[in-house]
Amino acid sequence: xxxxxxxxxxxxxxxxxxxxxxxxxxxxxxxxxxxxxxxxxxxxxxxxxxxxxxxxxxxxxxxxxxxxxxxxxxxxxxxxxxxxxxxxxxxxxxxxxxxxxxxxxxxxxxxxxxxxxxxxxxxxxxxxxxxxxxxxxxxxxxxxxxxxxxxxxxxxxxxxxxxxxxxxxxxxxxxxxxxxxxxxxxxxxxxxxxxxxxxxxxxxxxxxxxxxxxxxxxxxxxxxxxxxxxxxxxxxxxxxxxxxxxxxxxxxxxxxxxxxxxxxxxxxxxxxxxxxxxxxxxxxxxxxxxxxxxxxxxxxxxxxxxxxxxxxxxxxxxxxxxxxxxxxxxxxxxxxxxxxx
Amino acid sequence: xxxxxxxxxxxxxxxxxxxxxxxxxxxxxxxxxxxxxxxxxxxxxxxxxxxxxxxxxxxxxxxxxxxxxxxxxxxxxxxxxxxxxxxxxxxxxxxxxxxxxxxxxxxxxxxxxxxxxxxxxxxxxxxxxxxxxxxxxxxxxxxxxxxxxxxxxxxxxxxxxxxxxxxxxxxxxxxxxxxxxxxxxxxxxxxxxxxxxxxxxxxxxxxxxxxxxxxxxxxxxxxxxxxxxxxxxxxxxxxxxxxxxxxxxxxxxxxxxxxxxxxxxxxxxxxxxxxxxxxxxxxxxxxxxxxxxxxxxxxxxxxxxxxxxxxxxxxxxxxxxxxxxxxxxxxxxxxxxxxxx
DNA sequence: GTTGCGCTTGCAAACGATTGCAGCACCCGC
DNA sequence: GCGGGTGCTGCAATCGTTTGCAAGCGCAAC
Numbered sequence: 001x002x003x004x005x006x007x008x009x010x011x012x013x014x015x016x017x018x019x020x021x022x023x024x025x026x027x028x029x030x031x032x033x034x035x036x037x038x039x040x041x042x043x044x045x046x047x048x049x050x051x052x053x054x055x056x057x058x059x060x061x062x063x064x065x066x067x068x069x070x071x072x073x074x075x076x077x078x079x080x081x082x083x084x085x086x087x088x089x090x091x092x093x094x095x096x097x098x099x100x101x102x103x104x105x106x107x108x109x110x111x112x113x114x115x116x117x118x119x120x121x122x123x124x125x126x127x128x129x130x131x132x133x134x135x136x137x138x139x140x141x142x143x144x145x146x147x148x149x150x151x152x153x154x155x156x157x158x159x160x161x162x163x164x165x166x167x168x169x170x171x172x173x174x175x176x177x178x179x180x181x182x183x184x185x186x187x188x189x190x191x192x193x194x195x196x197x198x199x200x201x202x203x204x205x206x207x208x209x210x211x212x213x214x215x216x217x218x219x220x221x222x223x224x225x226x227x228x229x230x231x232x233x234x235x236x237x238x239x240x241x242x243x244x245x246x247x248x249x250x251x252x253x254x255x256x257x258x259x260x261x262x263x264x265x266x267x268x269x270x271x272x273x274x275x276x277x278x279x280x281x282x283x284x285x286x287x288x289x290x291x292x293x294x295x296x297x298x299x300x301x302x303x304x305x306x307x308x309x310x311x312x313x314x315x316x317x318x319x320x321x322x323x324x325x326x327x328x329x330x331x332x333x334x335x336x337x338x339x340x341x
Numbered sequence: 342x343x344x345x346x347x348x349x350x351x352x353x354x355x356x357x358x359x360x361x362x363x364x365x366x367x368x369x370x371x372x373x374x375x376x377x378x379x380x381x382x383x384x385x386x387x388x389x390x391x392x393x394x395x396x397x398x399x400x401x402x403x404x405x406x407x408x409x410x411x412x413x414x415x416x417x418x419x420x421x422x423x424x425x426x427x428x429x430x431x432x433x434x435x436x437x438x439x440x441x442x443x444x445x446x447x448x449x450x451x452x453x454x455x456x457x458x459x460x461x462x463x464x465x466x467x468x469x470x471x472x473x474x475x476x477x478x479x480x481x482x483x484x485x486x487x488x489x490x491x492x493x494x495x496x497x498x499x500x501x502x503x504x505x506x507x508x509x510x511x512x513x514x515x516x517x518x519x520x521x522x523x524x525x526x527x528x529x530x531x532x533x534x535x536x537x538x539x540x541x542x543x544x545x546x547x548x549x550x551x552x553x554x555x556x557x558x559x560x561x562x563x564x565x566x567x568x569x570x571x572x573x574x575x576x577x578x579x580x581x582x583x584x585x586x587x588x589x590x591x592x593x594x595x596x597x598x599x600x601x602x603x604x605x606x607x608x609x610x611x612x613x614x615x616x617x618x619x620x621x622x623x624x625x626x627x628x629x630x631x632x633x634x635x636x637x638x639x640x641x642x643x644x645x646x647x648x649x650x651x652x653x654x655x656x657x658x659x660x661x662x663x664x665x666x667x668x669x670x671x672x673x674x675x676x677x678x679x680x681x682x
Numbered sequence: 683g684t685t686g687c688g689c690t691t692g693c694a695a696a697c698g699a700t701t702g703c704a705g706c707a708c709c710c711g712c
Numbered sequence: 713g714c715g716g717g718t719g720c721t722g723c724a725a726t727c728g729t730t731t732g733c734a735a736g737c738g739c740a741a742c
Contacts, residue, residue, distance in 0.1 A: 006697095006698060006699085007698065007699060007700095008698080008699095016721075016722085017721065017722045017723075018698090018699080018700095018722095019699095019700080019701075019721075019722065019723075019724090020720085020721055020722075021699095022699065022700055022701085023700090023701090023721090026700085029700090029701090032719090032720075032721090033719095033720070033721075034719080034720060034721085037720080037721085051455070051458075051459040052459070052698090052699075053400075053459070053461070053697090053698055053699070054459060054460050054461075054699095055396055055399045055400050055405060055460070055461055055697090055698080055699090056400050056697070056698035056699040056700090056727090057698080057699055057700075058396045058699090058727090059394075059396050059397050059400050059697090059698080059699075059700095059726095059727045059728065059729090060698085060699055060700045060701085060726070060727050061699085061700065061727085062727080064396060073425075074415075074421045074424055074425050074428075075421045075422050075425055075623075077418065077421075077623065080415045080416040080418075080421055081416050083415055084414075084415050084416055084442060087415075087440070087441070087442065088442075091441075091453075096439055096456070096460065097439075097440070098437055098438075098439065099428070099438070099440055100428070100432075101425060101428065101429075112432075114392070115437070117392075118392040118393070118394070118395060119395050119396070119437065120394070120395075120396055256624075256627060281624075282416075282418065283597075283622075283624055283625075284624075286597060286627075286628055287627055287628075287629075288628075288629035347727095347728055347729085348728065348729065348730095349728080357691075357692085358691065358692045358693075359692095359728090359729080359730095360691075360692065360693075360694090360729095360730080360731075361690085361691055361692075362729095363728095363729065363730060363731085364691090364730090364731090367730090370730090370731090373689090373690075373691090374690070374691075375689080375690060375691085378690080378691085393728085393729080394727090394728055394729070396727090396728080396729095397697090397727070397728035397729045397730090398728080398729055398730075399697095399729090400697045400698065400699090400727090400728080400729075400730095401696075401697050401728085401729050401730045401731085402697085402729085402730065403697080
């Protein structure tokens with residue numbers, strides 16, 4: 001049989017009452033039982049290979065030692081490292097994550113979250129950009145702690161961990177400005193998702209800080225973070241202003257699209273146009289040329305989010321702080337001084 | 342409150358006994374209760390927004406509607422599509438996967454699997470190459486259904502879904518042979534993991550089928566599926582036999598290492614040496630040159646594994662069949678006729 | 683008019699753990 | 713010698729659901 005050894009078996013062997021066994025086994029309540037008795041119980045439990053049944057425990061305590069992790073799509077290379085960070089940290093604390101993919105579909109998102117709530121998850125970590133606000137209300141009303149990733153709430157009512165997108169873009173802009181570029185384009189992401197929006201704002205700020213003008217024709221918005229949209233947006237910029245010598249993309253995939261667009265236009269990178277990406281995806285250093293990109297500490301995002309959640313799970317009301325993680329610019333072959341052809 | 346509505350509340354509203362509610366709500370037992378009563382119960386449940394508590398149900402039924410998914414490392418791009426396949430299929434059947442990463446560490450593997458067993462998972466899907474046999478014994482002894490992925494048991498005692506590695510390598514070999522190559526090298530993977538082993542055997546078979554000799558110097562074994570090992574192994578082959586015009590690698594990352602090694606030797610691909618990879622990782626088509634690779638139906642692996650497990654969960658003893666999935670060769674720029682320089 | 687059967691439904695005991703409450707033994711101080 | 717702690721442990725209820733058993737009812741058969 002699987003685990004026929006229950007708390008009652010241990011009690012019988014240790015010759016005490018099951019209640020006592022429960023107390024002796026729990027760190028929290030061990031002090032309530034005689035040291036010697038506790039030792040006897042522990043020995044018995046060990047001998048029998050006793051494993052507490054989390055289901056039964058959860059029924060009584062209303063805790064499942066489980067947390068829901070909501071992400072758009074696991075196959076997006078951005079997420080696995082984050083998930084691992086979450087998983088490792090939560091696992092160390094005795095929690096098991098339940099991972100669901102929403103594909104950014106509000107319906108899927110809703111049903112998944114409801115299922116998780118029914119499963120009595122002790123908390124939620126949501127890494128989805130467009131989170132239904134009513135879901136938040138529900139979770140909050142149910143007293144389920146929530147941590148946001150890569151997205152924050154305007155009113156700061158929920159703790160969140162995000163990377164400093166504006167700072168990241170600033171790094172990118174400062175880099176190409178430092179190389180001597182002046183006509184700099186921006187392939188921006190969709191403005192209805194928070195990262196796309198913040199990165200675009202960051203671009204405006206950084207350009208202004210560098211004392212450079214932004215011609216509206218230098219900016220093009222992609223409808224999605226895909227190569228084809230990146231290509232389209234890049235072509236659009238080149239159409240408006242063929243003299244741009246550098247392009248800051250909101251995302252590596254958009255940057256890859258820029259590569260395509262440049263190639264189609266007969267331009268080469270970095271000789272004619274420098275390109276900077278964002279995220280530093282795995283194997284992005286294998287592109288030709290290797291892409292200069294803003295690295296986000298993905299694993300750290302995960303561990304930090306997990307820490308925030310654990311803090312909330314520990315004492316009821318940990319401060320709903322918002323954590324900004326520092327990005328880092330990884331310089332590779334896709335950026336060079338202008339006119340280096 | 343979270344879900345204060347229990348089966349008792351429904352019973353009160355519908356004016357029946359909780360037991361009756363339970364029967365009415367369960368598809369299986371609905372026939373036991375009067376049609377009209379059942380309708381009343383359903384209406385009441387709907388009105389109250391009743392959500393059954395899986396924890397309580399699991400306690401009584403010894404089912405958690407949860408399955409454990411054991412993989413080496415989620416950040417390895419091979420796995421996310423498989424996991425999604427599993428997740429989507431299991432989710433549709435009402436099961437939730439618990440995902441753990443072992444990093445191929447037997448200790449982690451053991452503790453994770455034990456934790457999952459304690460959590461009463463209804464089944465296990467293991468995608469890990471070196472699975473501790475005692476774990477299998479334990480799971481089997483506990484009556485926990487198990488499905489293997491990318492790995493099978495010699496005695497065929499557990500259902501498994503794997504891609505036809507030998508066939509995949511045969512596709513690769515036939516391709517380069519068709520292009521006119523005769524001196525073909527093999528950067529093989531570690532032989533203590535099943536995929537590495539089978540792919541190497543596949544290479545030997547395919548070469549023999551093509552009527553070609555395999556000089557021992559044409560084969561080099563990597564200690565791990567990494568770029569650096571691929572590079573080392575490739576250099577070793579080139580050292581033994583500089584005249585090889587094509588290399589079949591056991592894996593895309595090894596193939597990427599081959600790129601490095603060729604570049605270091607001043608050789609170009611595909612002009613001097615053609616290279617074929619295996620797995621068709623995301624973005625591998627973005628390499629320079631785009632890598633010809635054997636595509637494995639990753640998502641399908643996941644869905645098939647889930648189906649196999651669901652079959653076992655349905656009726657106690659479904660046949661322990663072993664399923665071989667068909668790979669497909671994706672021809673890109675890294676392969677060309679020999680001497681095309 | 684019994685008997686017996688089929689159809690529903692209520693009853694209560696589980697499942698395995700946690701926990702408030704009470705009781706017991708013991709010791710201390712007066 | 714007795715009252716009042718203190719320290720430990722047993723008792724039993726409880727969490728929300730499932731399920732074997734039995735009881736109630738109506739109806740048909742004899």
